[in-house]
Each structure stands twice: as C-alpha cells, then as structure tokens.
Amino acid sequence: MMVAELICVGTEILLGNIVNTNAAYLAEQCASLGISCYYQTVVGDNRERLLEAISLAKSRADLLIFSGGLGPTEDDLTRETTAEAFNRPLLMDEHTKSRIEAYFKNRYKDQEIPENNWRQAMVPEGAVVLDNENGTAPGLIVEDDGKTAILLPGPPNELKPMFSEQVVPYLRKRQGHVIRSKTAKLCGIGESAAEEMIKDLIDAQENPTIATYAKTGEVHIRITAKAKEKHEADELIKPVMKELKNRFGSCIYTTKEDVTLEQSCVEILMENKLTISTMESCTGGMVAARLTNVPGVSQVFKAGYVTYSPDAKRKILGVKKSTLKKETAVSPRVAKEMVKGAVLLLKTDVALSVTGLAGPDGGSKDKPIGLVYIACRVKDKTRVMEYHFSGSRAKIREAAAAAALTFLRQCLWNDVKSSPQKNKS
Amino acid sequence: MMVAELICVGTEILLGNIVNTNAAYLAEQCASLGISCYYQTVVGDNRERLLEAISLAKSRADLLIFSGGLGPTEDDLTRETTAEAFNRPLLMDEHTKSRIEAYFKNRYKDQEIPENNWRQAMVPEGAVVLDNENGTAPGLIVEDDGKTAILLPGPPNELKPMFSEQVVPYLRKRQGHVIRSKTAKLCGIGESAAEEMIKDLIDAQENPTIATYAKTGEVHIRITAKAKEKHEADELIKPVMKELKNRFGSCIYTTKEDVTLEQSCVEILMENKLTISTMESCTGGMVAARLTNVPGVSQVFKAGYVTYSPDAKRKILGVKKSTLKKETAVSPRVAKEMVKGAVLLLKTDVALSVTGLAGPDGGSKDKPIGLVYIACRVKDKTRVMEYHFSGSRAKIREAAAAAALTFLRQCLWNDVKSSPQKNKS
Numbered sequence: 001m002m003v004a005e006l007i008c009v010g011t012e013i014l015l016g017n018i019v020n021t022n023a024a025y026l027a028e029q030c031a032s033l034g035i036s037c038y039y040q041t042v043v044g045d046n047r048e049r050l051l052e053a054i055s056l057a058k059s060r061a062d063l064l065i066f067s068g069g070l071g072p073t074e075d076d077l078t079r080e081t082t083a084e085a086f087n088r089p090l091l092m093d094e095h096t097k098s099r100i101e102a103y104f105k106n107r108y109k110d111q112e113i114p115e116n117n118w119r120q121a122m123v124p125e126g127a128v129v130l131d132n133e134n135g136t137a138p139g140l141i142v143e144d145d146g147k148t149a150i151l152l153p154g155p156p157n158e159l160k161p162m163f164s165e166q167v168v169p170y171l172r173k174r175q176g177h178v179i180r181s182k183t184a185k186l187c188g189i190g191e192s193a194a195e196e197m198i199k200d201l202i203d204a205q206e207n208p209t210i211a212t213y214a215k216t217g218e219v220h221i222r223i224t225a226k227a228k229e230k231h232e233a234d235e236l237i238k239p240v241m242k243e244l245k246n247r248f249g250s251c252i253y254t255t256k257e258d259v260t261l262e263q264s265c266v267e268i269l270m271e272n273k274l275t276i277s278t279m280e281s282c283t284g285g286m287v288a289a290r291l292t293n294v295p296g297v298s299q300v301f302k303a304g305y306v307t308y309s310p311d312a313k314r315k316i317l318g319v320k321k322s323t324l325k326k327e328t329a330v331s332p333r334v335a336k337e338m339v340k341g342a343v344l345l346l347k348t349d350v351a352l353s354v355t356g357l358a359g360p361d362g363g364s365k366d367k368p369i370g371l372v373y374i375a376c377r378v379k380d381k382t383r384v385m386e387y388h389f390s391g392s393r394a395k396i397r398e399a400a401a402a403a404a405l406t407f408l409r410q411c412l413w414n415d416v417k418s419s420p421q422k423n424k425s
Numbered sequence: 426m427m428v429a430e431l432i433c434v435g436t437e438i439l440l441g442n443i444v445n446t447n448a449a450y451l452a453e454q455c456a457s458l459g460i461s462c463y464y465q466t467v468v469g470d471n472r473e474r475l476l477e478a479i480s481l482a483k484s485r486a487d488l489l490i491f492s493g494g495l496g497p498t499e500d501d502l503t504r505e506t507t508a509e510a511f512n513r514p515l516l517m518d519e520h521t522k523s524r525i526e527a528y529f530k531n532r533y534k535d536q537e538i539p540e541n542n543w544r545q546a547m548v549p550e551g552a553v554v555l556d557n558e559n560g561t562a563p564g565l566i567v568e569d570d571g572k573t574a575i576l577l578p579g580p581p582n583e584l585k586p587m588f589s590e591q592v593v594p595y596l597r598k599r600q601g602h603v604i605r606s607k608t609a610k611l612c613g614i615g616e617s618a619a620e621e622m623i624k625d626l627i628d629a630q631e632n633p634t635i636a637t638y639a640k641t642g643e644v645h646i647r648i649t650a651k652a653k654e655k656h657e658a659d660e661l662i663k664p665v666m667k668e669l670k671n672r673f674g675s676c677i678y679t680t681k682e683d684v685t686l687e688q689s690c691v692e693i694l695m696e697n698k699l700t701i702s703t704m705e706s707c708t709g710g711m712v713a714a715r716l717t718n719v720p721g722v723s724q725v726f727k728a729g730y731v732t733y734s735p736d737a738k739r740k741i742l743g744v745k746k747s748t749l750k751k752e753t754a755v756s757p758r759v760a761k762e763m764v765k766g767a768v769l770l771l772k773t774d775v776a777l778s779v780t781g782l783a784g785p786d787g788g789s790k791d792k793p794i795g796l797v798y799i800a801c802r803v804k805d806k807t808r809v810m811e812y813h814f815s816g817s818r819a820k821i822r823e824a825a826a827a828a829a830l831t832f833l834r835q836c837l838w839n840d841v842k843s844s845p846q847k848n849k850s
Contacts, residue, residue, distance in 0.1 A: 014462050016453025017638050021444055023467070028441025037439050038474055042448070042465035049463055056481075157816070213442050278710075278731070284717025285703075285710025288731040292709025295785055295818060303737035306703070306713040306729030308722070312771075316728055346737075360720055391582070393720060 068154030217402025317341030335375035493579030642827025742766030
C-alpha cells in the first residue's frame with residue numbers, strides 16, 4: 001500500500017491569507033486512488049523549514065505531493081529545495097522553455113517575458129515534466145531511492161487539471177493495480193439516515209469500499225474498487241451501485257462526478273421541455289443564482305423574482321393582502337400564492353417559491369427563526385413543504401436554497417419523470 | 426516572540442472530506458496577534474501519529490493550538506493524547522459536567538444524556554477550562570515546562586467564538602505586550618495597484634506592520650501594531666490608517682472587521698432612506714443574494730428581478746425589442762433600459778442592473794465571454810460601466826457580482842454621500 005504525505009508550501013497559507021483547498025482536493029484524490037495519507041504539512045517559503053518537512057516526510061511516506069512555491073519569484077523555493085533534498089541538479093528544460101515562450105506570446109502578444117520566468121524552465125535532472133495548460137510553472141515528478149516527489153503549482157485552476165489529467169494516470173500505473181471509484185449523489189436525506197440504511201454494506205466492506213461524505217443539503221456515497229484491470233474494478237462497483245439504487249431510489253440524483261443538484265434539475269426540465277421561474281424571499285436570489293450557474297440554462301429558466309418585502313410579494317406576485325395579514329409572509333399559503341402569481345405572469349410550466357425566517361431577528365414562538373416554506377408548482381399541481389433549519393442567517397439561507405432544489409427535483413420526478421433511459425444515469 | 430504550531434486532528438480532513446477552514450481562521454488570528462506560525466500539521470484520529478506530531482511541535486514551538494478530536498466518541502483522541510504528552514492525568518471537572526447536563530436539558534428536554542458525553546467532562550489536571558457556548562466539548566489550556574497546548578473543538582461555530590472570546594484575551598495577557606490590528610477594506614482597486622500605491626509604507630514598515638490580502642473583487646490592508654498597552658498600539662495604528670485614507674479615499678469602504686461590502690452599501694442606503702431594486706442577467710440573483718444576506722435589509726431592499734432571457738427583459742422590464750435586436754442583450758443600452766424599467770415598476774430610489782456573457786458558449790469577437798455591463802441609477806442619474814472578466818463561468822459571475830456592489834457603492838458615494846460622521850468609520 002502506497003503512503004503519501006501532502007506538503008503545501010506558502011507563507012500566505014501560514015498567515016491565513018488563503019484557505020488551503022488544494023489539500024482537501026489532493027486528499028480526496030489520494031483517497032479515491034486508494035493511497036493512504038497520514039499527515040498533511042503546511043510550511044512557509046523558507047528553505048530550512050521546507051528541507052525539514054521534506055526529510056520528515058521522506059522518513060514516513062513513499063510519495064510526497066507538493067503544492068505551491070513553483071512561481072517565478074525569489075520567494076518560490078519548492079523546485080530548488082526539492083532538487084536539493086533529492087540530490088538532483090537543476091537543468092534548463094528546452095521543451096518547457098518553448099512552452100513558456102508560446103504561453104506568453106499567446107497571452108501578452110509583444111510584451112517581453114520577465115527574466116524571472118526562465119527559472120520555471122529549470123527542472124531537476126531526470127524529472128518527468130508535466131505541462132501546465134493554464135500557467136507557466138510546469139509540474140515535476142522526481143524519483144530517488146524509492147521515494148517520489150510530485151511538485152504541483154499552487155493556483156487551483158492549474159493544479160487540478162494537471163493532477164487529474166497527468167498525475168492520476170501516472171499513479172495508477174505506478175500502483176500496479178487500478179483503483180476506480182463512482183459516486184452516488186443523494187438529496188433529501190441526512191447523512192446519519194443514509195449511513196443507517198447501508199450500515200450492513202459499510203460494516204461488510206472490503207473491496208469495494210464505501211464512504212459517505214456530507215455536503216450542504218446533500219450526501220455523497222463513494223464506492224471505490226481495486227483490481228488488476230479497469231474493467232474488473234468497474235465490475236466490482238456495479239452490483240454495489242445497483243444495491244444503492246435499490247435502497248435509495250430517487251434520492252440519488254446523479255452518479256456522475258461532475259453533475260450538481262441544480263444541473264440535474266435543469267436536465268430534467270430540458271428533457272421534458274419545461275420552463276421554470278423562481279420567487280424567493282429569505283433566500284434572496286440564491287436559488288436562481290444556483291440554477292443559472294448551469295451552462296445553457298437559458299433554454300428553460302425564464303425569470304426569477306426576489307420579492308423580499310411583503311409589499312413586493314403583493315404588488316409583483318399578487319399575493320393577497322388578507323393572506324399576508326392573516327397568515328403572515330412566512331406561511332404555506334403565501335408560498336402557494338407566490339407560485340400562482342408567477343405562473344400567471346410568466347406562464348412557466350414550473351414555479352418554485354421560498355419564504356422563511358433567516359433571522360437573526362423576527363422570530364416568534366409560533367414562527368421561529370429557521371422556519372421555511374417552499375412551494376413547487378409543476379403544471380397545475382402545487383405542493384408545499386415546511387422546513388426547520390438551524391444555525392446562522394447564512395447557514396439557514398444556504399440550507400433553504402439546497403432544500404428548494406431538492407424539493408424541485410422531487411416534484412419533477414413525481415410529476416413528469418424523466419425518460420427511462422435517463423433514470424439510469 | 427511567541428511561535429505557534431497548528432495541529433488539526435481528524436481523519437475527515439486527511440480524506441479530503443472537509444476543507445480545513447479552521448487552520449485558515451487560526452492562522453489569521455495568530456498573525457493578527459503577532460504570533461509567528463511556521464508549520465501547520467494535519468493528523469488523523471490515531472494515537473501514535475498524534476503523539477509524534479505533538480512531540481515534533483513541542484520541539485519547535487512554544488504554543489500548540491489543536492482543533493478537533495474533542496468529541497464524545499472513542500475516535501476522539503486529542504484530549505487523552507495531549508494529556509499523555511503533557512504528563513497530566515485526566516480528572517472529572519464538575520463545572521463542565523453540570524454545563525453539559527444543562528446543555529442537554531436545554532436542547533433535548535427529557536432525552537437521556539449519552540454515556541459517552543461524560544468523557545468530555547474529563548480534563549487534564551490543572552488545565553484552564555474554556556466553556557463552550559455552542560456545544561458540549563470544552564476547550565482546554567494546558568501548560569507544562571514552558572510549552573502551552575490549547576485544545577479547541579472542531580466545529581467552526583464552536584471553535585471561532587471560543588477563540589475570539591476566551592483564547593485571544595488569554596494570549597494577549599501571556600505575551601506581556603498588546604497586539605492590535607485594524608483593517609482597511611478596499612473595493613474598486615486591484616491588489617497590485619493597491620500595493621504599488623503604498624510600496625513606500627510597506628518597504629519602511631516596522632511597527633506597525635502593513636499587509637495586503639486579496640479577496641474576490643476586494644483588497645484588505647491590515648495594519649498591526651505592538652505595544653505595552655492597548656491605547657499605545659492604537660495610537661501607532663492611527664497615523665497609518667489616516668495615511669491609507671488619504672491615499673485611497675473612497676476606495677476604502679470600511680475599516681470595521683465585520684462589515685462586508687454589501688453591508689456598507691446597505692448602510693448608506695439606510696442612512697439616506699433610499700430604497701433599492703436589482704435586475705440581473707448573467708449573475709442570475711447573486712447580487713440580490715449578497716444584499717439580502719445583510720440583516721435588516723428589508724428596510725431598503727424592495728425586490729430583485731432575474732431576467733435571464735431576452736424575453737424576460739422585454740416582458741418584465743420593458744426593454745425595447747429594437748434595442749435587443751440592434752445592440753444585443755449584452756450592451757450598455759440594455760443595462761440602462763433594465764434599470765429604467767425597474768424604476769417605473771417599483772419606484773425605488775436606486776436600481777442596479779447587470780447583463781453580461783458568463784460563457785462557456787455564446788461569445789463572439791465583438792462580444793467576448795467575460796464582457797459585462799453594469800448600470801446603476803441613483804434617483805434620476807444613470808451610469809453604465811463596461812467590464813472584462815476572465816476565468817470559468819463561476820469566476821466571471823462572482824467577479825461581476827462583486828463589481829456590481831462596488832459600482833453601486835461608488836455611485837451612492839458620489840450622488841448621495843453618507844453623512845460626514847459616517848465617512849470616518
């Protein structure tokens with residue numbers, strides 16, 4: 001079993017200037033490749049301390065994965081220091097030099113290339129060079145004495161594609177076996193309930209393994225299998241995924257790695273040629289913002305209203321004054337009247353409304369902070385759900401937006417159902 | 426100078442299940458207290474490896490700050506392992522026991538307290554106990570042989586208030602001197618331009634120090650001073666802040682730690698009793714969502730429209746068919762007609778519109794992806810700005826939402842100005 005250690009280099013992480021999302025990404029990738037990781041270290045742009053971290057990591061791991069410190073300035077020490085720790089001189093790599101030249105020419109036309117940038121074309125002797133499609137610093141793989149160092153650039157938009165496209169195949173080959181994983185993404189169920197429902201599978205797991213991950217309003221279940229060949233690993237995953245589908249049914253909104261909940265909603269709408277509109281109060285546009293983050297959404301998304309004040313609910317959506325007075329703005333009836341008003345105005349096939357109390361003020365015994373009503377109208381049928389969320393104003397709003405998308409998907413699932421072929425995905 | 430090391434404990438971090446935001450928070454806090462931090466370590470819920478991390482950290486730091494591993498289950502080992510490393514037996518703390526009892530009674534009424542939870546009332550002999558207002562696990566401070574361990578619970582909503590309310594005063598007292606810091610938050614200027622404008626100050630810095638932090642669409646400049654007494658440190662900060670205000674003028678939207686850009690906009694609106702509405706295309710509700718995250722915003726925010734399709738722009742906001750045809754939806758004229766339509770409908774004093782191309786498809790040579798127009802109408806005056814953003818669809822949308830709030834603030838600043846007293850803050 002291969003053991004890895006992550007070393008993230010950068011004073012900006014030590015100062016709390018940035019959140020270390022690279023570590024989470026690399027850790028998740030290692031886990032899904034079946035590589036164990038016992039330590040993560042963050043160290044600043046400092047030669048001695050970086051050397052100490054490398055020597056310690058070499059003593060307890062086979063694979064050292066670095067992020068950051070490959071930039072063009074004097075502060076960026078990862079390349080030089082790793083070369084030193086792995087006893088390799090730095091040599092000019094002509095291929096990288098031309099790539100950097102082309103990169104600059106393409107982006108900055110006639111601007112001169114700063115002298116510093118040539119440092120990025122210096123690579124440890126014998127290193128594997130990983131081309132960077134999104135920046136100048138190449139990634140590097142250095143092997144020495146049974147230990148391997150993988151150096152990756154710090155910016156996530158450079159690190160992630162380099163890792164998934166170049167490092168993953170390299171590691172797969174190195175391991176001598178193949179690790180494959182597939183994720184079932186669930187909505188409308190909590191993490192502990194989901195775990196409870198597959199406790200027997202988790203307890204009995206060996207190969208494939210099963211792990212749950214909690215996200216806002218979602219649970220992801222990842223199945224990971226190890227085998228000699230890709231198709232063998234895939235065959236090991238299949239029956240487990242089938243069993244998950246049996247147990248969770250339509251709670252699974254996708255089994256594709258890069259599909260989001262909002263995207264799965266938009267896909268059902270597109271397949272069924274249905275248009276949608278949103279009316280939001282406490283979420284203030286968050287539901288519309290998530291839906292409109294899906295490329296191509298303009299085919300189905302007509303318009304959204306943020307009717308934050310009772311006045312706006314009345315004037316724009318035609319919610320009745322008497323309803324607002326008798327039941328208050330946070331009530332199932334107002335949620336219903338909001339969708340009705342929007343459908344009259346916009347003639348969309350589907351309408352989704354959210355009204356609730358996000359706090360910090362305005363709660364009462366009857367209507368506590370965190371109370372949210374969501375209504376969804378699909379064609380002529382309107383459903384309303386009541387929710388109780390807790391936490392800060394921001395947390396309640398996020399949870400309400402996730403719940404709205406979950407409810408939308410459930411209503412679409414029940415009322416229009418996507419084609420049988422698509423159900424499988 | 427005190428040197429700290431962060432040790433974050435949790436297998437869920439090693440698996441990439443969660444992003445380690447605690448480390449960023451604690452690192453930023455240490456930096457603002459003038460405490461140096463050379464390493465951050467993440468280790469799993471494993472006694473031997475945690476002991477190794479503690480022993481290493483003791484060899485190179487004075488202060489060990491732990492997050493996580495204080496939960497009630499057998500997996501949670503930070504308390505026991507630190508007690509072992511600091512040679513202290515664990516004793517039942519009656520005060521914590523009663524607090525946990527009260528906590529459960531308050532939240533779960535008659536439900537029995539799980540046996541496991543009493544483990545959380547066991548504290549290392551002689552430890553300072555930090556009450557947890559938001560959970561059961563107390564924080565702990567253990568001192569031994571010149572080294573100090575501070576143990577904090579993992580959930581950020583428990584860790585953060587405990588740190589700011591209880592640990593910060595403790596550390597301030599320990600240091601024998603006071604560190605104070607103040608942040609100027611800027612919008613409408615890039616990080617390198619901002620740095621360039623204060624290069625002389627940064628180069629000459631000693632006490633106070635000056636550091637810039639880049640955020641989406643914003644730059645934060647933190648001034649940190651060290652002195653024997655609080656007021657002395659504050660006096661050191663004052664002239665530097667005054668100089669920043671001289672140089673950056675209205676680019677500084679606040680000097681208060683907890684005020685956001687959207688909040689500063691809402692405050693100007695409230696002070697001047699102005700109402701606002703938003704009309705968004707490419708940002709799809711993100712501007713409204715940010716504005717409505719400000720508590721009490723209902724006083725000024727009337728409504729928002731997400732007119733994503735050209736059809737919606739026409740039907741809802743009355744944008745002219747001929748304008749859409751001649752100039753396309755992404756044009757200064759459409760941005761202007763959007764605010765005009767909203768003002769006619771809603772009669773708000775201020776209206777803010779965003780229209781642009783977030784991609785990935787739909788760009789052309791004349792109108793490339795990333796082109797965004799933002800219009801802001803304050804009373805009878807409408808201004809339009811053209812922007813060019815780059816990156817993914819999500820990045821372009823985020824940048825456009827930040828730019829819209831920045832532009833809103835600039836227009837308010839120019840056209841209505843807040844009262845002189847408020848300008849100072």
